[in-house]
């Protein structure tokens with residue numbers, strides 16, 4: 001014991017540890033009376049990130065980056081109980097980090113904590129949010145099974161459809177024209193070196209600023225931020241009723257962080273890592289790319305909006321979001337902080353949550369299971385109201401083709417979009433597919449009469465892409 005104490009005194013003397021870090025730990029923070037627990041999400045995000053660093057290093061020491069071996073090396077890791085648990089922790093740690101950084105962002109936004117003098121706190125935080133999402137995206141491909149592979153390919157294809165920079169972007173993401181070994185190396189380098197390095201730099205600045213500017217006091221309606229007087233006022237507030245961060249505020253961070261760690265561990269033990277699917281096979285196009293849950297809503301959004309708007313949403317959506325994050329502290333750097341005096345902030349957060357939740361629910365349901373509630377095709381889509389084509393459209397609905405196939409925006413998306421079937425396939429090819437079925441399509445041999453088949457083929461052959469495709473017209477003639 002004495003020896004330890006001596007050792008510590010020597011260490012402290014030569015490093016100045018308690019002299020430099022002591023004041024940081026014990027610096028006064030505002031006494032938040034009602035909102036204390038809202039302040040724990042930031043430190044919990046950091047905790048989740050540290051979990052990811054530790055388990056990530058462990059995983060990378062057994063992972064082989066190569067299109068031939070990546071999948072096998074994960075199987076190898078998976079074959080040990082400890083390997084499974086580490087993979088599980090890394091997976092649920094990622095989920096935790098996404099949830100926590102989301103909560104932290106919402107908390108800071110609603111409380112107006114990005115206002116003077118904490119604008120750069122917010123901007124570095126916005127960078128960290130972006131990097132976290134990029135980590136989640138790149139990590140998924142490293143699994144290098146069918147699903148991870150196709151998710152990245154679909155994402156790159158979608159990025160490739162963006163106007164102007166699409167080609168370049170798709171090429172950049174895949175490191176070539178097609179997904180392959182080079183793609184895997186690129187994602188690995190981004191996931192393991194490039195993005196983490198950026199995260200560390202931004203995190204350092206972010207934490208430094210948290211200490212330098214102090215933790216924001218809980219907002220109060222009718223107490224606007226004025227950059228000329230704020231610092232003096234804040235200083236006085238701390239003098240008057242500040243409490244030392246350690247231990248009076250920090251215990252909540254510690255407790256919450258511990259809960260996060262325990263939850264991640266338990267989930268990893270009880271649920272386990274995501275199952276490895278089949279190895280990727282670029283020739284199997286029917287694999288259903290199913291992104292990890294946090295991106296599900298975005299995939300669903302992209303697959304459900306009208307095709308013509310897709311290329312704009314792909315590029316404009318993230319850009320508008322980025323622009324919003326940058327402009328928030330620049331345009332709103334002063335004034336009222338209380339959400340009660342900024343009702344639009346509540347509306348905005350509520351609508352974003354509603355949209356994400358809506359598309360998330362769709363994503364879980366729509367693309368991977370037939371859409372059983374698809375309405376019959378309206379006459380405006382069919383084009384005619386009688387004759388073989390109109391009969392075929394009815395068969396298309398009655399026989400459930402529409403559960404899985406979209407025509408002009410109507411129907412499910414389990415199978416390929418058939419809006420342009422007439423451009424792509426001959427009637428004989430279609431008949432073959434209808435009779436033989438496919439991995440995810442039932443065979444209709446014996447299910448269709450000769451007349452039904454002929455009108456169905458007439459209908460499908462009449463499907464051409466008319467550009468620009470009109471948005472679905474819902475009101476039709478009576």
Ligand code: HEC
Nearest residue numbers: 286399400401404414415416430433434438440441442444
């Ligand atoms: C349970 C979902 C499901 C149903 C129901 C279904 N299909 Fe399919 N269909 C698919 C899938 C999945 C594919 C892609 C199969 C593949 O190529 O691997 C497909 C492929 C096709 C193709 C080839 C499209 C292409 O681009 O290669 C045609 C044509 C087609 N289906 C027509 C029909 C018709 C007509 C019906 C109704 C009689 C029907 N399908 C019912 C899921 C379905």
